[in-house]
Amino acid sequence: MKHKSVHRKYMKKALKQAAKGVFTTGANPRVGCVIVKDGKILAKAFHQRVGEKHAEVLALEKAGYAAEGSTVYVTLEPCSHHGKNPPCADALIAAGVKKVVVCNNDPNPLVAGKGYLKLEQAGIEVITGVRFKKGQKLNPGFFKRMQTGLPWVRCKLAQSLDGRTAMANGESHWITGKEARQDVQYWRGRSQVIITGIETVLHDDCRLNVRPDELSKKYKKLPHDFANTQPLRIILDSQLRIPLDARILQQPESALVVTAVHDRIKGQQLMDMGIPVEFFPGIDGQVDLTKLLKYLGQLEINEVLIESGGKLAGSFLQQHLLDELLIYTAPVILGSNAKPLFKLNIEEMSARLHIKAESIKHYGNDWRLLATPQYK
Numbered sequence: 534m535k536h537k538s539v540h541r542k543y544m545k546k547a548l549k550q551a552a553k554g555v556f557t558t559g560a561n562p563r564v565g566c567v568i569v570k571d572g573k574i575l576a577k578a579f580h581q582r583v584g585e586k587h588a589e590v591l592a593l594e595k596a597g598y599a600a601e602g603s604t605v606y607v608t609l610e611p612c613s614h615h616g617k618n619p620p621c622a623d624a625l626i627a628a629g630v631k632k633v634v635v636c637n638n639d640p641n642p643l644v645a646g647k648g649y650l651k652l653e654q655a656g657i658e659v660i661t662g663v664r665f666k667k668g669q670k671l672n673p674g675f676f677k678r679m680q681t682g683l684p685w686v687r688c689k690l691a692q693s694l695d696g697r698t699a700m701a702n703g704e705s706h707w708i709t710g711k712e713a714r715q716d717v718q719y720w721r722g723r724s725q726v727i728i729t730g731i732e733t734v735l736h737d738d739c740r741l742n743v744r745p746d747e748l749s750k751k752y753k754k755l756p757h758d759f760a761n762t763q764p765l766r767i768i769l770d771s772q773l774r775i776p777l778d779a780r781i782l783q784q785p786e787s788a789l790v791v792t793a794v795h796d797r798i799k800g801q802q803l804m805d806m807g808i809p810v811e812f813f814p815g816i817d818g819q820v821d822l823t824k825l826l827k828y829l830g831q832l833e834i835n836e837v838l839i840e841s842g843g844k845l846a847g848s849f850l851q852q853h854l855l856d857e858l859l860i861y862t863a864p865v866i867l868g869s870n871a872k873p874l875f876k877l878n879i880e881e882m883s884a885r886l887h888i889k890a891e892s893i894k895h896y897g898n899d900w901r902l903l904a905t906p907q908y909k
Contacts (some may be wrong), residue, residue, distance in 0.1 A: 543606045546577065575603060637665050639679075690874055710898055730841045793814040843874055
């Protein structure tokens with residue numbers, strides 16, 4: 534059954550509200566709400582930070598008594614439990630709204646249909662699934678973590694037209710142009726964690742921080758706290774080779790080193806700098822990537838961005854741990870001696886890995902492919 538165009542129209546506005554929290558909601562889902570009555574919008578709101586009021590409550594406060602008899606468009610099933618905030622379902626019932634139209638069901642076991650049940654028992658009509666695919670794209674990490682305990686893992690790579698990411702000596706600045714690099718700042722900003730490998734740190738002395746002044750105009754006005762809070766930068770350093778003066782360590786409150794060896798001296802030096810060290814040993818002396826992701830899920834991390842070389846990116850891909858690929862392609866050729874996009878051991882055509890292109894966009898002279906791996 535197709536939803537009425539009016540529901541799609543106002544849900545689009547609610548999703549636009551939800552997207553305003555893309556940099557700030559942290560462990561919480563991004564949620565927007567629009568209240569409509571007699572064809573007029575009474576109020577719009579979005580959830581901004583963990584512990585702050587939810588979108589429905591903020592919109593109801595703006596609408597006041599006029600909310601009675603209204604239709605509420607909200608991008609996620611209203612909560613029905615007491616957490617850091619009272620139940621939104623209770624607030625909607627108390628306001629006397631007539632109808633609630635929802636984009637996505639809440640997979641949180643504390644909600645998961647209980648919000649709908651409360652509303653319906655109070656005589657409020659509930660319509661679900663309006664623009665649900667758009668809602669899923671807004672909160673992939675929250676949905677995956679609630680269902681599997683793991684974050685959504687996205688890998689960003691920049692390549693030449695012939696599929697190379699750096700020269701043989703490691704030089705890689707800059708393959709892509711300004712517009713593509715601005716887009717990367719957006720993906721960093723919406724991630725709670727950025728993962729890189731020690732080789733990238735040694736070659737590039739990267740910071741991997743979000744620089745809001747480099748965001749494209751489209752995102753510059755969105756709320757953020759990047760001056761005070763950065764995504765957690767995780768360096769996978771199996772043998773603890775990282776230099777203590779590496780730029781990525783100069784903000785210790787947002788850095789974490791993950792290793793596979795017990796090096797008490799180097800480990801203590803890092804911890805003396807205020808940088809925690811975690812030990813996740815795997816096979817062949819490498820970091821166990823699955824254990825790492827389970828650990829991040831326990832920390833309530835929703836979205837992870839990997840920015841690394843072909844070896845680490847290839848390991849995540851080969852172990853079927855990547856959910857999404859962001860591949861930026863520049864119209865240049867680096868030649869056969871340059872480093873490949875992924876380091877993968879694929880010997881036969883039958884073992885090739887397929888990816889599904891979700892979108893292709895143009896940024897300056899470059900292209901960005903957003904794709905999902907199709908694991909067997």
